[in-house]
Amino acid sequence: MKTQPATTQIGWLGIVLLLFLAACAAPPNSPTPSPVVPTQAPSPTPSPLPSPTPVARSLRLWVGEDAAALPAIQAVITNFTQASGTPITVIPKPPDALRLSVAGLSLSGEAPPDLIWADQEILAGLLADGYLQPVRASGDALPGLQTAATSQSQLWGIPITAQNQLLLLYNRSRISSPPTSSDDLITSSRAAQGGLVMVWDEPYWLVPWLYGFGGSLTAGADGPPSLNTPAMLAALNLFGELAVAAPAEVKTYRGGQRWFGEGEVGLMVDGEWALSEYRSLTETLDLGIAPLPRIPATNQAALPLISGSFLMFARDLSRDDLKPAEELAHYLEQPTTQIELALALGRLPASMEALADPRLQADPGRAAAANQARQAPGLPPTKAARCALFGIDVWLPSLLKGNLDQAETAEAMQAEAEACVTQ
Structure with a gap:
């Protein structure tokens, strides 16, 4: 038997290997078609969710009146809150201790008042203490009550009722x-x-x-x-x-x-x-x-001399709280509100227009007091x-x-x- 030379066997072996490698090689790449992306209709932009309406802060109203007067005052404040949506917390204070309570806030830790409802003596004391800020009146208050709340040509309290002549x-x-x-x-x-x-x-x-x-x-x-x-x-x-x-x-x-x-x-x-x-x-x-x-x-x-009750604004009442405070003051200045208070409390209204109400004139005491009230002097604060x-x-x-x-x-x-x- 004829034997092939070793070189010939090596040559064939190389060819076989080349063929094997060629057969195993990947076929040439064919062009890949770009995928077709369907055009989508534009989606509507979602509307932003409405912001929740902020809850109004409850204003703190310190009331320095006798206990018998508190139900009538609370009723008027409740009526205002229902009509305006402004919450107000009525906090009764003994009249003879209200000024001292304000002075001791830093020691007691009690939240300070935003508004104060009290008489002209408390107004004068708080004004001397530097605790009040000026107010703007829009009503027709009795001249004597304006005098009782005016110093340095500024009004420091809104007159609400008149009394004690x-x-x-x-x-x-x-x-x-x-x-x-x-x-x-x-x-x-x-x-x-x-x-x-x-x-x-x-x-x-x-x-x-x-x-x-x-x-x-x-x-x-x-x-x-x-x-x-x-x-x-x-x-x-x-x-x-x-x-x-x-x-x-x-x-x-x-x-x-x-x-x-x-x-x-x-x-x-x-x-x-x-x-x-x-x-x-x-x-x-x-x-x-x-x-x-x-x-x-x-x-x-x-x-x-004529005395009265007044609504006062605390010195530190914020700008944000000033508007609802002024709305309350305007509500309390209205003749209808003042007549309601006067009838409930047995006093006179601070409004000159309201003095002529027949229901007030029907009472001999209030009629006599009203006769004097338009000219009665007030004690400056x-x-x-x-x-x-x-x-x-x-x-x-x-x-x-x-x-x-x-x-x-x-x-x-x-x-x-x-x-x-x-x-």
């Missing part, structure tokens, strides 16, 4: 008709069926006669005490004439109330706050109510005004005891008031 009360079983002049009052009080009681040594009972003679407690709203004046001399003289008819046995305010209520005297000057008590004494007192009399020398009525009252309080008893004459009394009152201002 002095009135002339008479027992109709002893006095047929009320005296309409100070001369008539002197004559009636000295008659057999007369007699006159009031709180002779208290400043509030002297002040109406001072204003009736054209005087005032201060020289302008922000001025110093103004007591040593001809008007004060005339008021002290008239006061002394009226005091002649005071029963010597009556030494105190409560004693005077008792004597008048029991029918022992025919006339008394007392405040609106006492009317409900007198009205309960039907067996001994046929109560008549009238405005304070006119003074012939000036043809002006004796004008008692200043230290000088309160120092003027303090000067009167210190030295009026000396006049009544005969230790000083009118001129000496007026001079001493003025000096005392000026010293008070500097303290």
